[in-house]
Amino acid sequence: MKLAQISAIPFIFDVPDSSIFVFRNKEEAKFFSASLTIKGKKFSYFPGDGILVLDNPSKLSDFFQLPQNSLHLEEQMKIKPEYILTFLVKNGYSRVSFDPYEEGDFSLVGDVFEIVIKKGKKIRIELFFDVVEKIYLIHQDEYKIERLKSFRIDSRTDVKSVKVSDYFENVFCFCKGELCDEHSKKTQSLKLLEEVLSLKILDAKDFLKGKENIEELLSKGYEIIFVVRDSYEEEFAKGLGTKTKRAVNLPYPFIIPERKFAVVSFELFSSKKKKETKPKLPPINLEELQEGTYVVHKVHGIGIFRGTTIEYGREFLKIEYKDSAMLYIRAEDISLLHKYIGIDNPPLDELGGKTFALRKKRVKQFIERQLSHFMRAIALRRAIKRPPYFRADDILSHLSQTFLFEETPDQKKAIEEIVEDLCEKDYPADRIIIGDSGVGKTEIALRASAICAYSGKQVAFIAPTTPLALQHHMTFKQRFYDFPFEIAMLSRLTPEKEEKEIIRKIREGKIDIVIGTHKVLNILPYFKNLGLLIIDEEQRFGVSHKEKINRIRATCDVISLTATPIPRTLKMALSGLKDISIIKTKPLNRGTIFTTLIPEKNLKDVIEYELARGGQVIYVFPFISGLESIMLKLAKIFPTSRISSIHGKMRPKDIEDIILAFMYGKVDILVATKIVALGLDIPNANTMVIERADLFGLSELYQLRGRVGRGDKDAFCYLVIPDNISQKSKTRIEFFIDSVNFSDDNIGFKLSLKDLEMRGAGNIFGKEQTGHIYSVGFDLYIEILQEVIESMKEKLELKKVDFEPYVEIDIPAFIPKWLVDDPIVRLSFYRAFAMAESEDDVEEIKKVIIERFSRDEKEIYQELENFVKISKLKVLMRKLKVYSAIFSKDLSYVDIESEKGKVRIPLLNGIDDFMQIMRKSLPENA
Structure with missing residues (x-):
């Protein structure tokens, strides 16, 4: 019998201690038993009978992960x-x-x-x-x-890969009345096989329907083991008089009549299927719930927490509303509350929640509008099919071994998720990698590029600035030095002649990886076989560039890299719609960044120290008008140092020239506004001075601070503030220093939320969205977002239509092969058109094709235009339940068949006339 044919049916039986039987998953071993005899050693999870549980008996020869340390x-x-x-x-x-x-x-x-x-x-x-x-x-x-x-x-x-067949002395599987041992051929095992071959094992679901059947078996002398998952089920089982064992799940309840033995579970007594639990938003942080705190009740709205009281033998939370009205909430209903995060001293709602209900309705409508385009893009992406990539295990292993830093658990998880996206799924990936500066996001993009290039596809990597693109290019060239990948760069620094040569090679498929600025976006239609698009800091691109990216992302795999933090609640809300990987931990051998307040008189010493150890300094000031005086002051103190400055009003070319000079060590001290937070990786810049730090947001300070400490040297971030600032501003800076020096991972978004509380949401979100956040508070806004997403998720599933409209018309209508030459991609677009639910969907798919494959966006492809018209017509026909439309050769009439019967409609302008008639026939909101 082939192992792949074996079905895992639970089997418990009196056998020698060295025998091991197969169940459905490893988790069961922890509860069912496992004092297992493994090559003379005891392998124990919990006290038990000596049974191993595996996830799939067809993979008995595979490796499984065994923790080496516990x-x-x-x-x-x-x-x-x-x-x-x-x-x-x-x-x-x-x-x-x-x-x-x-x-x-x-x-x-x-x-x-x-x-x-x-x-x-x-x-x-x-x-x-x-x-x-x-x-x-x-x-x-x-x-x-x-x-x-x-x-x-x-x-x-500390986990070791272990081969099952090598590790365990005996491994047995049970299948259709046969017990077979594929890994051990010992005499003792064979005797055991002969002993049990005649046993008949029955599926308990066919015989046991309730309590009466259990009592009947017990009266016949059966030993019954009831598998329970919690205390409630345990009490239920004891009431029946059965023995109990704890387990995560029992996949197959069964009976062995000859041995008068049965194993059952609670599922036999419950007709209801257990609902799949949705991820819930974390409850309110009790540390933050102090008397006087503004809170949001899901029904009544914004109020003030006024402590607790004991009434009628129960504890209640007191919430004050408008006109001093007081709401009493049972302590066990605390999940109805969120801390209000928004503006200072928001107006209190009236008790009863009428006005609050209207605000929540507006917020929900706003979110639905925002998500509609997003949902269409997801549906289109999942309609487009592409074959999975090769895994490229050898290349990935080599890249892992040659990585200068030890991979963190977060990095490993993100890499595994990327490999799964590319190598196991058959539709384009769209994953965002989120992590602070210096956590290794580029390395993950590099591994994905290796998979893509190894599979014969091309990679486009775009960055918002030339210096960033140059850094990525240098990293890729260095890391792929031993591989036959052709890597090129396109930016304003690329000479015209060289640029033409690069584009020629891209057309011919001779370049595997292209790295550059938005210039790369403009030449995407020239790629012979584009597979992967990587975008660094997408939010820094302009509107037109973002529109191009959004259209292209449906036709190829996309990975976005960003240092913009995201709240845990938002990540949960987006789960299932957006693939998100968060990297919190920096590599172990990265230098520490020490952050502290410093008097202005001590600046000379700290800058002198950095320059003396051969490093570079970044000096940040919030206003352009003050940069020149700072440069003059520094030039007097350090006359031999090379000093330059940059700010946002300079020409982009001049900014990039100075940053490049700083990268190459031609500038010792760079004086700048917050524009310096461009995501540059300059390991030799390890001291930063931020003057008037009180005028920056906490998240801005955090992003600026991340520009130093990029290598293995310890770095320093010095904050300078005037003596006469307000106590609130001073407290905010002290909070920042304590957070970055002593707090846990993923501090980035916590600082953003603190900004939202202390400076307003406009620093984090757009103006329109900010207004809606203020109206209900940040946490409830996210909860409403989650509810909307859950209600819209069904749109991601491929809907079955009752019929496919038939259209017969004598015009050429197809997706031209000379436009989309890959047959798999072309057929995927046909599938996407067939799934379109609106005329807007059809138009969006057309735009994607033109954006991705046309070298001239203004060129008209008549065959495609005709096919788009027919696709829009089919959308209308589905909505009106028109089954067929047969046009005359001269397009002067059309014969249609619908649920109302057959009819001939005269036409003046062919298909356009008919479509107009159909649109007018649509009911409102159709």
Whole structure:
């Protein structure tokens, strides 16, 4: 019997301890058992009977991941908190300040650890001095808590690949009445096979329908094991008089009549399918809920938290509304509240929520309008098909080994997600990589480029400025030095003759990777076989460039890189629509950036120190008018240093020339406005001075600070503020310094939110969106966004239509081969046209084709125009349930058949006439 044919059916039986049987997934081993005999060693998850669980018995020869390092904890065990903390940090867990939510995050508050071991599952460890007092398993999405006697924390980084067949002495699979051993041919095993071959095993679902059947089997002397997942199911099982075992899931309940043995689960007694749990927004942070805090109630709107009170034996939260009206909310209903993040001192709502309901309705309508175009683009992208790329494992392995920094867990995860996007999915990827400066986003783009080029496709990498493009080009040339990839660069620095030669080679497919500025966007139609488009800091491109990018992204794989932070709640809201990878952790051997306030009189010493160690200095000031005086002052103090300045009013060419000079070490001190936060990577610039730091937003300061500390040297960011600034401004700067020096990962968005609270949302979001955020508060805005997305997700599925309209007309109508020569891509566009739900959808698909493949956007392709008309006509026919339309040869009439019957319609202007008639027949809002 071939292993691939084996179906995993659970099997429990009295067998020698060295035998191992196959179940559905590894998780079950942790609960079903596993004191397994493995080459003479004990391999234990929890006490049990000696059973292994695998995810797929057809992959028994494959490798599985076995943690090499773990920490076992049990109640009353003596252990120092410092030891647990050190283990977590060294084994791939990320510390956060409070309420960990993402997998791999943990917090330590007092003597209590909370560790998210798996999405939706959190372990809480309570210590009393050096003793483990209590261990809890918290189901975050279901709000359930279970107490455990012990738990094992596995390493997230120290993992070894182990081959099942080499590691276990005996591995058995059960299939259709046969027990077979594909990996071990020992005599003992063969005897065991002979013993059990005659056993008949039945599917319990066919025989057990409820409580009565269980009682009947028990009366016949059956041993019944009830697999339970929680305390409720355990109590239910005990009420039936059965034995219980804990497990994540029982895929196949079964009965062995000859042995009077059965294994059942709660599913046999429940007719309802368990609903798939949607990711929930994290509850309000209790640390932020202080008396006097502005909050938002989902029904009543904006109010002020006035503390708690005990009434009628229950605790209530008091919320003050307009005209001193007071709302009492039961403490258990705290999930109805969000902290208000928006403007200072917002007006209070009237209790009852009438005006608030209207504001929420407007917000929802605004979000729906914003998302409609986005949803069409997603549907189009998923309609376009392309074959998966080759995995290029050898190249990826080499790139990993030659990477100068050790890959962080976040980087590894992002790379795995990119590989899955490109090599396992059959529609174009559209993933955004988010991470602070210096976390290694470019390396991930580089790995994706390797996969694409290895598969014979071309890569286009665009950056908003020439210096950035130049840096990426240098990185790619260096990292791909050992590979036969042809890499070119296009920017304003490229000579005209060389540019023409590069475009010629792109047309012929002789260049694999092209890196450049928006110039690359203009030549995308010339690519012979474009596979991947990489965009660095897309938000820095102009409107026309963004429109081009949005049309092109449906026809090829797209990866966007950005340092603009994103809130966890927004990431959750966009899940399923936008593929997002977040990199929080910097490589281990990156230098530390020390941030501090400094008096102006000490600036000479700190700049002198940096110049003395051969480094460069960036000096930032908020106003163009002050740059010249700063340069004169620095020139007097450092007469031998080379000093230049840049600001946003200069010609782009002049800005780039000075930045390039700074990159090449021809400038020692660069004086600039915030324009310097361009995303440059200059490892030799390790001191930054920000004068009048109080006039910058916190997120702006954070982005500026990220320009130093790009190499392995320690870096310094010095903030200068006047003595007479307000206490609020001083507090904000102190908050920034404490956050960046001592806080946890992913601080970027926390600073943005602090800006939103203290300076307004206009610094983060557009003006129109900002107004809507102010009206309901940021958190509720995100929740409404999530609700809208959930309601619109069904539009992503391919809808089945009751019929496909038939159109017969004597005009040439097709997608020209000379325009789209790849047959797979061309057929994908036909499929996209067939799926179009509106005339706007059809027009958008046409624009994508022209933008992507036409070298002259103004050129008219009559065959394509005719096909577009017919596609729009079919959209109208579907809406009006017109099954067929047969036009006369001279287009003077059309015979149609609909649910109302057949009719002939005379026409003056052919198909255009008929389409106009159809549009007028549409009901409103159709």
